[in-house]
Amino acid sequence: MSKQMSHLDDIPSTPGKFKMEKSPFVHNRLRWHSSLAKLTFWSFIFLGLILIFFFRSPSSNPLPQDPSRRSLRTYNWGGPAWEKRVRSSARVRSHNGISVLVTGAAGFVGTHVSAALKRRGDGVLGLDNFNDYYDPSLKRARQALLERSGVFIVEGDINDSALLRKLFEVVAFTHVMHLAAQAGVRYAMENPGSYVHSNIAGLVSLLEVCKSANPQPAIVWASSSSVYGLNTKVPFSEKDRTDQPASLYAATKKAGEEIAHTYNHIYGLSLTGLRFFTVYGPWGRPDMAYFFFTRDILKGKSIPIFEAANHGTVARDFTYIDDIVKGCLAALDTAEKSTGSGGKKKGPAQLRVYNLGNTSPVPVSDLVSILERLLKVNAKRDIMKLPRNGDVQFTHANISLAQRELGYKPSTDLQTGLKKFVRWYLGYYNGGKKAAG
Numbered sequence: 001m002s003k004q005m006s007h008l009d010d011i012p013s014t015p016g017k018f019k020m021e022k023s024p025f026v027h028n029r030l031r032w033h034s035s036l037a038k039l040t041f042w043s044f045i046f047l048g049l050i051l052i053f054f055f056r057s058p059s060s061n062p063l064p065q066d067p068s069r070r071s072l073r074t075y076n077w078g079g080p081a082w083e084k085r086v087r088s089s090a091r092v093r094s095h096n097g098i099s100v101l102v103t104g105a106a107g108f109v110g111t112h113v114s115a116a117l118k119r120r121g122d123g124v125l126g127l128d129n130f131n132d133y134y135d136p137s138l139k140r141a142r143q144a145l146l147e148r149s150g151v152f153i154v155e156g157d158i159n160d161s162a163l164l165r166k167l168f169e170v171v172a173f174t175h176v177m178h179l180a181a182q183a184g185v186r187y188a189m190e191n192p193g194s195y196v197h198s199n200i201a202g203l204v205s206l207l208e209v210c211k212s213a214n215p216q217p218a219i220v221w222a223s224s225s226s227v228y229g230l231n232t233k234v235p236f237s238e239k240d241r242t243d244q245p246a247s248l249y250a251a252t253k254k255a256g257e258e259i260a261h262t263y264n265h266i267y268g269l270s271l272t273g274l275r276f277f278t279v280y281g282p283w284g285r286p287d288m289a290y291f292f293f294t295r296d297i298l299k300g301k302s303i304p305i306f307e308a309a310n311h312g313t314v315a316r317d318f319t320y321i322d323d324i325v326k327g328c329l330a331a332l333d334t335a336e337k338s339t340g341s342g343g344k345k346k347g348p349a350q351l352r353v354y355n356l357g358n359t360s361p362v363p364v365s366d367l368v369s370i371l372e373r374l375l376k377v378n379a380k381r382d383i384m385k386l387p388r389n390g391d392v393q394f395t396h397a398n399i400s401l402a403q404r405e406l407g408y409k410p411s412t413d414l415q416t417g418l419k420k421f422v423r424w425y426l427g428y429y430n431g432g433k434k435a436a437g
């Protein structure tokens with residue numbers, strides 16, 4: 001190798017400057033060495049490129065240039081010990097209990113729903129890819145919490161169909177609570193690929209496996225209030241149009257609702273989409289305003305508060321996590337069985353969409369005032385124009401359908417819910433001294 005390298009070193013970089021030898025033998029030998037050296041050189045480059053490609057991209061990913069792949073690794077799964085953990089976590093321990101695969105189980109809503117299901121004796125198996133969209137240590141802490149109550153979270157991606165098939169081979173899940181997603185409305189402009197990857201490709205990958213499973217599970221999944229987009233009629237009702245999304249995030253959730261329709265229509269999958277309205281609470285998501293406002297108020301940093309044109313109020317129908325969990329469980333409990341088998345539809349199946357909101361929108365500036373009172377610190381308010389990066393001016397849920405069919409009745413106002421959040425935050429981040437990521 002060192003010999004070849006020295007030959008490579010001898011060859012001038014510009015072929016035009018190559019000095020010809022007089023002897024034909026020397027000439028041929030040089031040509032031969034030169035070709036060999038070139039071949040070796042290019043082989044190394046080629047090998048190097050293959051290695052770079054191999055280490056940077058797992059084989060299952062269809063979007064090799066997609067920056068969303070930051071979170072995708074090769075996960076270890078399988079083997080008798082692993083299967084035993086999967087089975088034990090998914091074992092139903094109560095009479096009439098259900099066995100649920102919860103995707104996004106280390107996420108905010110996923111953790112709370114998994115814990116609630118486990119508490120009432122249902123079988124729960126989690127799945128999560130632990131990506132780094134926000135501080136993964138918070139996801140690990142949620143995982144530890146669930147582990148203590150007997151919920152195992154399998155590490156893997158919903159785009160990994162082999163893993164999903166394996167899970168259905170090991171456990172005959174009656175239900176899937178699909179909460180794995182790329183969330184956040186503003187981040188969609190930074191990393192659009194991650195939304196397509198998780199919210200569209202990932203959903204299809206999951207539904208493909210569900211439609212072939214025997215028995216097919218009933219699926220409840222997270223849509224979003226953002227599907228109402230630029231609608232101005234309030235409160236938002238499930239009957240309203242949802243064809244003017246203001247962000248790619250919203251567009252992928254809307255696409256999810258159409259994809260759900262297709263799988264229900266073709267394969268008889270029972271599908272329920274839940275349109276969540278700005279869910280907040282303990283163990284929440286650090287990318288959400290109430291969370292990073294708390295962090296920044298405590299740090300004395302100024303916080304950007306959005307305002308619409310002509311000092312118009314920006315408001316959200318903030319919904320407390322415990323109310324959302326009740327809605328999720330009610331959706332699972334009222335879900336009818338899927339009707340297909342062996343990948344074929346046998347009859348019409350249930351297809352539902354519900355708003356899960358609080359029905360009382362609160363201006364963002366009031367949210368900040370509540371936080372100031374709870375934290376006993378004045379916020380440095382930086383009022384700015386609502387950026388055109390995905391945010392809508394207001395959301396407000398009409399929840400009468402969920403009330404009627406799911407018995408959904410939110411009972412926590414923002415003041416009460418934020419009090420619980422702040423208590424958790426100060427405990428978790430050591431009185432706010434350990435800064436949130």
Ligand SMILES: O=C(O)[C@H]1O[C@H](OP(=O)(O)OP(=O)(O)OC[C@H]2O[C@@H](n3ccc(=O)[nH]c3=O)[C@H](O)[C@@H]2O)[C@H](O)[C@@H](O)[C@@H]1O
Nearest residue numbers: 183184224225226276277278288289290304305306364391
């Ligand atoms: O309801 C939903 O479907 C969506 O709720 C949230 O989205 P969003 O309501 O925009 O929640 P935040 O990002 O926490 O923003 C809350 C409010 O604070 C405002 N805001 C946000 C950020 C900021 O720097 N300043 C500011 O005033 C926003 O305009 C918004 O009115 C979630 O992030 C989405 O994943 C979810 O799907």
